Amino acid sequence: MANATTTLEAIDLNSPAARPPRASVIYEWLTTVDHKKIGLMYIVYALLFLVVAGAQALVMRIQLAVPNNHFVSPQVFNRLFTMHGTTMIFFVAVPVLFGFGNYLIPLMIGARDMAFPRLNAFSFWLSAFGGFLLYLSYIAGNGLYGAGSAPDVGWFAYAPLTAKVFSPGHSTDYWTLSVLLSGIGTTGTAINIVATAFCMRCKGMTLTRMPLFVWLYLVASCMVFVVVSPLSAAQIMLCLDRYLGSHFFDTQAGGSAVLWMHFFWIFGHPEVYILILPTFAFMNEIIPVFSRKAIFGYPAMVAASVGIGFVSLSVWAHHMFTVGMGPAGNTFFVFATMVVSVPTGIKMFNWLATIWGGKVIYQVPMMFAVGFLFQFLMAGLTGIMLSAAPFDWQLSASYFVVAHFHYVIVGGILFSLFAAFYYWYPKMTGRMMSERLGKWHFWLFIIGFHITFDFMHIPGLLGMPRRVYTYEAGRGWEVWNLIVGIGAIIQTIATLIFVYNLIYSYFRGKIAGPDPWDAWTLEWATASPPQPYNFAVEPTITSRRPLWDLKHPEDPDSSYE
Amino acid sequence: MNYFQLKTRLTVQIPANLLTAALKGFLVLSAQALLAGSPTNIFDPAATPARSIFGLSMLVLSVTLAIFLIVGGLLLYALIRFRHRSSDSGHEPAQIYGSNQIELSWTVIPILIVVMLFLSTTRVIWQTEAAPKPASAVDVTVIGHQFWWEYRYPKLGVVTANELHIPISNPQKPSPAFLEMSSADVAHSFWIPRLAGKTDLIPNRVNTMWIDPPVAGLYLGQCAQYCGTQHAKMLLRVYAESPENFTAWVKQQQQPANSDLSGNPLAEEGRAIFLRNACTSCHTVSGTSATGRFGPDLTHLASRDTIASGPIENTPQNLRKWIDDPNIMKPGSLMPSMHLNDHDLDAITAYLAMLH
Amino acid sequence: MQPSVAVPISVDPEKSWVLPNRGIVGMWCLITAEAAIFLIFIVAYVYYLGKNLSGPTPSEVLELPIFGTICLLSSSLTVHAAVVALRKGNVRRCALALALTVALGAIFLLTTAKEWHHLIYEAGLTIRTNLFGTTYYSLVGLHATHVIVGLLLLTAALLFSLSGRVTEEHAERLEVLSLYWHFVDAVWVIVFLVVYVIGR
Numbered sequence A: 001m002a003n004a005t006t007t008l009e010a011i012d013l014n015s016p017a018a019r020p021p022r023a024s025v026i027y028e029w030l031t032t033v034d035h036k037k038i039g040l041m042y043i044v045y046a047l048l049f050l051v052v053a054g055a056q057a058l059v060m061r062i063q064l065a066v067p068n069n070h071f072v073s074p075q076v077f078n079r080l081f082t083m084h085g086t087t088m089i090f091f092v093a094v095p096v097l098f099g100f101g102n103y104l105i106p107l108m109i110g111a112r113d114m115a116f117p118r119l120n121a122f123s124f125w126l127s128a129f130g131g132f133l134l135y136l137s138y139i140a141g142n143g144l145y146g147a148g149s150a151p152d153v154g155w156f157a158y159a160p161l162t163a164k165v166f167s168p169g170h171s172t173d174y175w176t177l178s179v180l181l182s183g184i185g186t187t188g189t190a191i192n193i194v195a196t197a198f199c200m201r202c203k204g205m206t207l208t209r210m211p212l213f214v215w216l217y218l219v220a221s222c223m224v225f226v227v228v229s230p231l232s233a234a235q236i237m238l239c240l241d242r243y244l245g246s247h248f249f250d251t252q253a254g255g256s257a258v259l260w261m262h263f264f265w266i267f268g269h270p271e272v273y274i275l276i277l278p279t280f281a282f283m284n285e286i287i288p289v290f291s292r293k294a295i296f297g298y299p300a301m302v303a304a305s306v307g308i309g310f311v312s313l314s315v316w317a318h319h320m321f322t323v324g325m326g327p328a329g330n331t332f333f334v335f336a337t338m339v340v341s342v343p344t345g346i347k348m349f350n351w352l353a354t355i356w357g358g359k360v361i362y363q364v365p366m367m368f369a370v371g372f373l374f375q376f377l378m379a380g381l382t383g384i385m386l387s388a389a390p391f392d393w394q395l396s397a398s399y400f401v402v403a404h405f406h407y408v409i410v411g412g413i414l415f416s417l418f419a420a421f422y423y424w425y426p427k428m429t430g431r432m433m434s435e436r437l438g439k440w441h442f443w444l445f446i447i448g449f450h451i452t453f454d455f456m457h458i459p460g461l462l463g464m465p466r467r468v469y470t471y472e473a474g475r476g477w478e479v480w481n482l483i484v485g486i487g488a489i490i491q492t493i494a495t496l497i498f499v500y501n502l503i504y505s506y507f508r509g510k511i512a513g514p515d516p517w518d519a520w521t522l523e524w525a526t527a528s529p530p531q532p533y534n535f536a537v538e539p540t541i542t543s544r545r546p547l548w549d550l551k552h553p554e555d556p557d558s559s560y561e
Numbered sequence B: 001m002n003y004f005q006l007k008t009r010l011t012v013q014i015p016a017n018l019l020t021a022a023l024k025g026f027l028v029l030s031a032q033a034l035l036a037g038s039p040t041n042i043f044d045p046a047a048t049p050a051r052s053i054f055g056l057s058m059l060v061l062s063v064t065l066a067i068f069l070i071v072g073g074l075l076l077y078a079l080i081r082f083r084h085r086s087s088d089s090g091h092e093p094a095q096i097y098g099s100n101q102i103e104l105s106w107t108v109i110p111i112l113i114v115v116m117l118f119l120s121t122t123r124v125i126w127q128t129e130a131a132p133k134p135a136s137a138v139d140v141t142v143i144g145h146q147f148w149w150e151y152r153y154p155k156l157g158v159v160t161a162n163e164l165h166i167p168i169s170n171p172q173k174p175s176p177a178f179l180e181m182s183s184a185d186v187a188h189s190f191w192i193p194r195l196a197g198k199t200d201l202i203p204n205r206v207n208t209m210w211i212d213p214p215v216a217g218l219y220l221g222q223c224a225q226y227c228g229t230q231h232a233k234m235l236l237r238v239y240a241e242s243p244e245n246f247t248a249w250v251k252q253q254q255q256p257a258n259s260d261l262s263g264n265p266l267a268e269e270g271r272a273i274f275l276r277n278a279c280t281s282c283h284t285v286s287g288t289s290a291t292g293r294f295g296p297d298l299t300h301l302a303s304r305d306t307i308a309s310g311p312i313e314n315t316p317q318n319l320r321k322w323i324d325d326p327n328i329m330k331p332g333s334l335m336p337s338m339h340l341n342d343h344d345l346d347a348i349t350a351y352l353a354m355l356h
Numbered sequence C: 001m002q003p004s005v006a007v008p009i010s011v012d013p014e015k016s017w018v019l020p021n022r023g024i025v026g027m028w029c030l031i032t033a034e035a036a037i038f039l040i041f042i043v044a045y046v047y048y049l050g051k052n053l054s055g056p057t058p059s060e061v062l063e064l065p066i067f068g069t070i071c072l073l074s075s076s077l078t079v080h081a082a083v084v085a086l087r088k089g090n091v092r093r094c095a096l097a098l099a100l101t102v103a104l105g106a107i108f109l110l111t112t113a114k115e116w117h118h119l120i121y122e123a124g125l126t127i128r129t130n131l132f133g134t135t136y137y138s139l140v141g142l143h144a145t146h147v148i149v150g151l152l153l154l155t156a157a158l159l160f161s162l163s164g165r166v167t168e169e170h171a172e173r174l175e176v177l178s179l180y181w182h183f184v185d186a187v188w189v190i191v192f193l194v195v196y197v198i199g200r
Helices: A022-031 A035-063 A074-108 A117-140 A171-199 A212-244 A257-291 A298-314 A327-355 A364-387 A389-395 A399-429 A435-455 A457-461 A478-508 A546-551 B003-035 B048-081 B100-129 B243-254 B265-276 B316-324 B342-352 C022-047 C066-087 C091-121 C131-162 C168-198
Strands: A004-007 B138-145 B148-153 B158-161 B163-167 B177-183 B188-190 B199-201 B207-211 B217-222 B235-241 C006-011
Touching: A022 A035, A035 A074, A035 A117, A035 A478, A074 A117, A074 A171, A074 A212, A074 A257, A074 A399, A117 A171, A171 A212, A171 C022, A212 A257, A212 A298, A212 C022, A212 C131, A257 A298, A257 A327, A257 A364, A257 A399, A257 C022, A298 A327, A327 A364, A327 A389, A327 B048, A327 B100, A364 A389, A364 A399, A364 A435, A364 B048, A389 B048, A389 B100, A399 A435, A399 A457, A399 A478, A435 A457, A435 A478, A457 A478, B003 B048, B048 B100, B048 B207, B138 B163, B138 B188, B138 B199, B158 B163, B158 B243, B163 B177, B163 B243, B177 B188, B177 B199, B199 B207, B235 B243, B265 B342, B316 B342, C022 C131, C022 C168, C066 C091, C066 C131, C066 C168, C091 C131, C131 C168
Parallel strands: B138 B177, B163 B235
Antiparallel strands: A004 C006, B138 B148, B148 B158, B177 B207, B188 B199, B217 B235
16 A cells, blocks of 8 residues: 555553452462563562561661660661661662563553563562562571571671671571572563563654653663672672682682672662663653653753763762772772763753743642652762762761662652652553542652751761661760651651552542543553553554654654654 | 953853852851761861861862752742643643753753862862871871771880870871771771761771871761671770870880789789680780780770770779670670679779779 | 544555564573673682682693583584574484584583592692682683583473474574573683683
8 A cells, every 4th residue: 555544543442341250360460471460560569668668767767866775776776777778779679660661661662561471470570589588587597496687787788797707697698699589580671671672662663762761771771781790790709608618708818898899889889770760761751741741852861861871880989989999999980970970960951941831730740750850959969979089988888878879769769659650550550549648648758758868968967877776975966866767757657648549549549541641652542451462453653752643633743853 | 351251250250259159158157057066077177188078078069059059940940930820721832852052051061060070079089098198107007896996006016995096286297197997807987077088997908098187186986887786886086185195195005004903902803813714815915914816905994085995984883884794785796794703893893994 | 532543644565664583682681691790700700810818829720621612612613503404494404413512512511520520639629728719610610500501401402303393483592592502602712711821
């Protein structure tokens, strides 16, 4: 045919069939390879661990509310901060972000599933087992005949504190093995995402027409290959040290403690960029829709994301400015760290330009997005402060750093996640979340967040180191620690409201329909929730915003790209 | 100077300089006001390294504050000015996909800021880390342990623990203390905020740092790298003293342990109990048969203000409680309880209290 | 949102929409990740060269494993031949080439085992002897583990082809497997250079 017409037709809008029996439902979820179900399992799994790790944080803040407190013993406190950090990074942030990716990427590129569905399921169950293993340490940490004890070496487990002689028993091994397994699962999911993005796009979706969401997950997944492996390698080395008597990090035999630090941070720093890139992905979809404007500077956004991916691989030793690398080493890492702020700043400006001239609608997803924008700006600026090595010689390993990274992770990543929840929950469940409860959640959480994390910078400036189970009176830290604790309680209440909203809306939320936000990417061209096969007919697209073209046939994006 | 240069100076350079100076001044004043009264305030420098860092930090803070005000201000403006109003026509706003000039400018300006910050930072790095050691420097070897600090003065023949004494340094004729640092077990970090940035103590590695407080006094800090159960109570106390006081202290520390216990039979008994118990396998008391190196040197224990590396005041009652069971006052401490009876405890305490 | 909208878009019917093969892309991703692991072990090996406090040194106990290396590198040629044969539909020749690959790989493993036996029982070098022992056994051992995994997969492919289950349409899958095997061989080239040539 000379003039082929292409359509996005045959979208099945019927609601799902009647409820099947319970046992077969459980079996279905346990054996599914459907990316949507796996995505949901990742998300629910992460939410459970979010609650657990949040409770750990609350206990720590109570212990630190007054000096020389006896709420928990030092041993319990040291396990708390180790478990809190390890859980939040590996069993909350990674699963929830890859869960959203799993769910949405095939939908956004017009595919029926990920490239390797069985690998997808395997990766999930492996990661899930890792989380189970970490918490098994509470019972089994000292082996068959000892009592349980969770790891207490800190989430970055510096050598030689992790050597058998300084950490007897098996608690450290639970840390090592659970994180190792979760890393393998993450690598599997990353392979899936890259193969899906390169090999499963619908007709007409060239790489330059791919949603920025998918681009950012693509870059993050490529980073995973290069970055999770060093941690896995280091953990294998640690296991060999602890059980076969090798000397990788055995300083008594000439081994190097600094080598572990290098290997860990070669993973650890890019890891947080792996966490922030999906966060940017959410913002790249939500901010344009709620500003009613296309994203400003799509090519620059792609370039900046790829640039961040590359440069972030070279900044790791800014975590090691105090280790004595010498002025030349320190200078290099100052330079690399400051350079990475340039593409990151470009992204901020592009979001600002997207909002500029738009018509901003303040529904709950956008409210969280606005919180993200201000908070990520601040977090980035405290990051610049830390990148100036001499300043870091004061601030490193103090509460200033703790405040900085929580500002990024809670103020940035978590806020963006909340926005993503409110935005895509209708797609995943067919119902809207309660806007009223959402506003309560937002305002309580942002107030609690700022009370805790704004003021947390101050004890750091006053010399309070991190990972201390108590502190001396008379150093000026008391009042700030108390304020921080109050904010933590407020955030807990807000989070409980959020969890309640998730459950309540599932049963009583307004029916959403396929496109409640009047958005422009392909996932909104399916039913809510989508049919198992996603699209009855594989779509053909001709621009970056296929639904905009459909809704505005007189002025399609394809005439501008 | 031509018209264009004059115009630029009046409209851009002078206001920019004024703004930066104002921001800097505001920051310095508010930092000092907000944080006054703390003995570990990084914005209250008392030695050259801390002072260089303070200067750099004020520059960095003013630049980041300016960025925050500008970008945050623009963001706030956009969020208010461009919000959807119910009176709107219902049309979508003009779709703008990008602009090369705008995107170029907001790439170039951040690069320039980065270059400026990088150069200022580099200068302070080299100033501090590559500083030459003057001949009159005091050499101290610092060795970190779980959960105490060992100090050795190799040229003076002094070994002590937990309380570091250094002479003050006259800016005209500097006599800084140069610290060579390592660890006997795991990684620690030496942080006295008012004197310098922190430097890590890492086993199988030697790091160096220097401090030169010109004003005598007691400077506080604590271990800043998680090292195990009692990381939180591995406190630091640095006594900067006048040259005379320092010399007197050194002289006293160079003496062997006080062996004149006449007039205190309990202390004499305490010495005997001390020397025949396992105390000697961990502790050194010079001039006796106690030569253990695992725990702190006790030769001049009574000359210290605190015990257990800072958190406990050095009084006979506290000392007795500590020896009875260290894990009550510092749970997780590596010193075991010796399970001594009351009388032996009294005797040993009396002995140790005489070790000036 | 209307259920069905037809938008006239002129799409060139001759232009085909071809995307890369997902098996190849996936395998390259896996290779990248594995290469990163090996790189870390190599970095550790190089970093610790000359830092032993005691015990045997590389030049004292290591000999060039020429025969094993030739076997392993030849197996790359045979596995390539297997893929080429299967592409042409010649399952018999493919099975033969696979069998040769497995055999050559197994010989390589045997030479490594022999070398380790000599090192442990005659030279007194174990993983806990010194830094060289630590980094040597872990690096070569990691590589050997990957060889074993590869041999298991190749044997499975061999058995399938012998039992008549493999046809021409599986050629691309065999190519994905061969890519892994080529990677394993490439890693050996680097390990050989670092451990036996430069490090000695």
